[in-house]
Amino acid sequence: MAQEQSALELEYAIPPRQRFNPLKWARREPFGAFGLALIIFIVFMSAAAPVLRTAPPNEFAVGPPLAGPNADNWFGTTARGKDVWSRVLFAGRISLKIGVATVLLGTLGGTLIALLSAYAGGAVDFAVGRIADMFIAIPGLLLALVLHSSISADLPDLPGLQNEELYLVVAISLFFMPGTYRIMRGIVLELRESTYVEAAQVVGSSNFRIMWRHIAPNMFGLMIVITSISLPAAILAEASLSFLGLGVPIGGLDAVPSWGADLSGSSRRFFSVAPWLAVFPGLALAITVFGFNIFGDSLRDTLDPRLRGRI
Amino acid sequence: MRDNENYWQRLRRRPVTRRSFLVGSGVAAAGSAAILAGCGDDDDDDTAAPAATQAAAATQAAAAATEAAGDDQAAAATEAAAATEAAAQADPDADKRGGTLNLWKTEEDAGLDPGVFHLNNTEVIYSTMTQPYTYQPTKNLIAMDGMVGFEQVDPTTFVWSIRPGMKFHNGDAVDSEAVAFSFGRLEKLYRALDGTHTTRTGYAFVDSFEATDELTVAEHWARPNADAPIYRARHYYSFLNPRVVEEHGKFEGSYEHADGTVEDVYSVQELPHGSGSGPYTMTKRDATGTRVERWPDYHKHTPADDGFVEDGPYIDAWETRVIPDAVAAKAAFLAGDLDVFTTVDPLEVPEFEGQDHVNIVEIPGGGRAMQGMDGGKFHDKRSRQALQKAFDYEGFIAAIRPLGGMYAAPISDLLPAYQKLSQQDLQEWYRFDPAEAQALWQAADFEVPVDNIKIFQSTGAPLQHEISDYMAQSLARALGPIGITAEVEAVDGNSWAARAVDRSTDVKDWEILSYGTGDRGSTTGIPNDSYLIDYDPRAYGFNAFNHYLESPRKEIAEDSATIIDMLNAQEAETDPEARAALLTEVQTWILDRHWCNWRLPVSSVAYFGFSSRLQDQGVADWVNLYDRRRESMWLKKDA
Known part of the structure; x- marks a missing residue:
């Protein structure tokens, strides 16, 4: 009898949770680890920009116009003598800030709307679904243009997020939110029919408790995967909008450089005679996006084994 | 794995990983780039070779046909050749005729009425309408267009003789009634619309325009004006068909004459067919640009004059593309798709000079880089003075004019006969002094508190961003210690213009208000136009900067009266030396009062780009605002 019991315990016992070993993960996912290293590098360089800079990023005439990379200006200077190295460092801040804020808002917002509407079902789910369809049908760039002319001036300044930055976050989030909603809605519909949710309903749990305690935790893994994949796209979207002049303001003492903005504007007319104006901001943007891309790819493999190896 | 599968079946069943997809895409992209990069000049050779082959084949075939043909055919061919030769002798300019002039502009127009707007529409107005004449300030040369002569009968009467035989595009005759109507409507439109883009000082001194006979118009002035003839070279004075305006115009308001009679005022922003009598008619106007084509019934310019030929124009059509991005326009110009590129940065001259099909012309610098101040807020002289003391002029020259900059006085630096203020004089006024700026700001009276200085500009010219950025930084640094911030707001040109002159409050x-990049020189030759108009309480001072005679702010109103008297005095003075003295006086007053607007240092040298196929373009015409009205321009076929 005792033997039978121990055999049963062995069969149904919950295996002890394995401690996450970063080295082991890095060996299993070398690309992911490399991506993470790139992200850490970019974050570090951006955070340490005030220390690592060789000149204030917006300062005019810190060197001769269009000087190539040299001992004083490591990445050369712009046509107005601004230091490209310092600008590249500071520009990372806005890209990361907008990217992270956008993805958080877009993913959390999409997930929350999916949870509420899919759990409620019926007319609510139908209505929200059609609204999402509507947003998906509008090209992202067009949506950003419309928002820029309609709401950008009315948005408030938030702590750490100025009016123009908030516009970027809202514009890019609205682009990501419907996609996240669609993916998450499917998961909620599946989880809503699961036996443990039925069991919770039988014992009289409230809808809020079921959503919060039983469904939401099971969406978390996928949410992280979506976040990691959306982040590089958000950074590129910020760069694209800045390239089009719809990004953060480019003038003034406190103006924050942006890789996208530095790849546009008056700099472009000198690209052929001063290629460093394009190469360094472009490289920084490419490294960041590449890092997030391969890290997100590995993270998805790690957190969602069912999707491993598939697009 | 299934045992009976071969390699290809296994490969097909293998899942495509995201990573392999990314790697594959990357390799494909790199490969495509390499292939494209490898193409390059081969394209030209590929097309040239078949063309040459075809031409050679055609020649051979023609020779063979001639040999094979009988005597009759040979005689016919001889006759045809003789006829061609005769035609060439009859029209020695035959090889100049034809072609399409390719131009660009940053935005589509917001209206074409020459009496209302002058933004992004001059290529249509100059080409489809007739002006009295063109004026070249650098050569002090007048070339007759719609007029054949003029006479100053007495100090306040000026008489015009109109070119006979001109017709509007709908067949209506261009007569003195039409010309008097065209000139007289400018003031009426200005009143009805509460301000237009026209230089009001060009007609504000006129009491009336009178059609005295079929081809004669008399101007009756309230006071003498030294610039009157030159003013009429501006495109505002284009001849407009009164019948078309009446039938198709939009009602803009009513104008009350001195005798109490009321007249309805109409605008023609769409410029319907028949509005103009110029050498071209408009065949396209949309968001992508405009196209004008030669009007076959255009009158003869007899006698020919500088820029005009008897049987002009030579060029068949002008295609103007809207290219918002100057960098894209530059690429199009370098690729040979545009014939004129007007915004060459001195730093990019070496890049242009290496191109075979490009002519880069050095022109005098100058131009204007203006900073207008809102008199609604800066009514106290000390606040305006504080702004000007908070700007680092030397730093600006080092940063924005690295290849050479100079200080700029209120009137154009390109008017040497009138400009008597030296660089040393100007440096006395344009002195950067943050401490004094702070003291002045704190002492100044602000009816509307100003904590943040918004510099408002249009997005058109990339250099404008740099100028405004520098301005914002300089002001923020100098006035920051007393809590003043500065920022830049950039909007499209048409929105910018609308908000600039908005007088709803x-x-x-x-x-x-930041405008003009000061990177290339141009002048109308008229001190009022270049650039006293920016300080005039009856012109931009009124509608753009709230510096006007009826201002509720006492200091502004009083100063407006003073400067108007000074402006009237200088424009009425016909002796150049005496006028130069009066102009020095008014400029000194402007600088001393920090009145309304101030000019930033400008480039001392500038560059203009033309395609090498564009001949007789009249560089100075293009630079000095009379750019397009040159019918002698032609396009080389083989360039």
Whole structure:
């Protein structure tokens, strides 16, 4: 009898949770680890920009116009003598800030709307679904243009997020939110029919408790995967909008450089005679996006084994 | 794995990983780039070779046909050749005729009425309408267009003789009634619309325009004006068909004459067919640009004059593309798709000079880089003075004019006969002094508190961003210690212009209006136009900067009266030396009062780009605002 019991315990016992070993993960996912290293590098360089800079990023005439990379200006200077190295460092801040804020808002917002509407079902789910369809049908760039002319001036300044930055976050989030909603809605519909949710309903749990305690935790893994994949796209979207002049303001003492903005504007007319104006901001943007891309790819493999190896 | 599968079946069943997809895409992209990069000049050779082959084949075939043909055919061919030769002798300019002039502009127009707007529409107005004449300030040369002569009968009467035989595009005759109507409507439109883009000082001194006979118009002036003839070279004075305006115009308001009679005022922003009598008619106007084509019934210019030929124009059509991005326009110009590129940065001259099909012309610098101040907020002289003391002029020259900059006085530096202020004189006024700026700001009276200085500019010219950025930084640094911030707001050109002259309230929604990049020189030859208009309480001072005679702010109103008297005095003075003295006086007053607007240092040298196929373009015409009205321009076929 005792033997039978121990055999049963062995069969149904919950295996002890394995401690996450970063080295082991890095060996299993070398690309992911490399991506993470790139992200850490970019974050570090951006955070340490005030220390690592060789000149204030917006300062005019810190060197001769269009000087190539040299001992004083490591990445050369712009046509107005601004230091490209310092600008590249500071520009990372806005890209990361907008990217992270956008993805958080877009993913959390999409997930929350999916949870509420899919759990409620019926007319609510139908209505929200059609609204999402509507947003998906509008090209992202067009949506950003419309928002820029309609709401950008009315948005408030938030702590750490100025009016123009908030516009970027809202514009890019609205682009990501419907996609996240669609993916998450499917998961909620599946989880809503699961036996443990039925069991919770039988014992009289409230809808809020079921959503919060039983469904939401099971969406978390996928949410992280979506976040990691959306982040590089958000950074590129910020760069694209800045390239089009719809990004953060480019003038003034406190103006924050942006890789996208530095790849546009008056700099472009000198690209052929001063290629460093394009190469360094472009490289920084490419490294960041590449890092997030391969890290997100590995993270998805790690957190969602069912999707491993598939697009 | 299934045992009976071969390699290809296994490969097909293998899942495509995201990573392999990314790697594959990357390799494909790199490969495509390499292939494209490898193409290059081969394209030209590929097309040239078949063309040459075809031409050679055609020649051979023609020779063979001639040999094979009988005597009759040979005689016919001889006759045809003789006829061609005769035609060539009859029209020695035959090889100059034809072609399409390719131009660009940054935005589509917001209207074509020459009496209302002058933004992004001059290529249509200059080509489809007739002006009295062109004026070249650098050569002090007048070339007759719609007029054949003029006479100053007495100090306040000026008489015009109109070119006979001109017709509007709908067949209506261009007569003195039409010309008097065209000139007289400018003031009426200005009143009805509460301000237009026209230089009001060009007609404000006129009491009436009178059609005295079929081809004679008399101007009756309230006071003498030294610039009157030159003013009429501006495109505002284009001849407009009164019948078309009446039938197709939009009602803009009513104008009350001195005798109490009321007249309805109409605009023709769409410029319907028949509005003009110029050498071209408009065949396309949309968001992508405009196209004008030669009007076959255009009158003869007899006698020919500088820029005009008897049987002009030579060029068949002008295609103007809207290219918002100057960098894209530059690429199009370098690729040979545009014939004129007007915004060459001195730093990019070496890049242009290496191109075979490009002519880069050095022109005098100058131009204007203006900073207008809202009189609704900066009514106290000390506040305007504080702004000007908070700007680092030397730093600006080092940063924005690295290849050479100079200080700029209120009137154009390109008017040497009138400009008597030296660089040393100007440096006395344009002195950067943050401490004094702070003291002046704190002492100044602000009816509307200003904590943040918004510099408002249009997005058109990339250099404008740099100028405004520098301005914002300089002001923020100098005035920051007393809590003043500065920022830049950039909008598209048409929105910018609308907000610049918006007079729905007497306080603007910006503090400084930034316009003009000062990187290339141009002048109308008229001190009022270049650039006293920017300080005139009856012109931009009124509609753009709230510096006007009827201002509720006492200091502004009083100063407006003073400067108007000074402006009237200088423009009425016909002796150049005496006028130069009066102009020095008014400029000194402007600088001393920090009145309304101030000019930033400008480039000392500038560059203009033309395609090598464009001949007789009249560089100075293009630079000095009379750019397009040159019918002698032609396009080389083989360039």
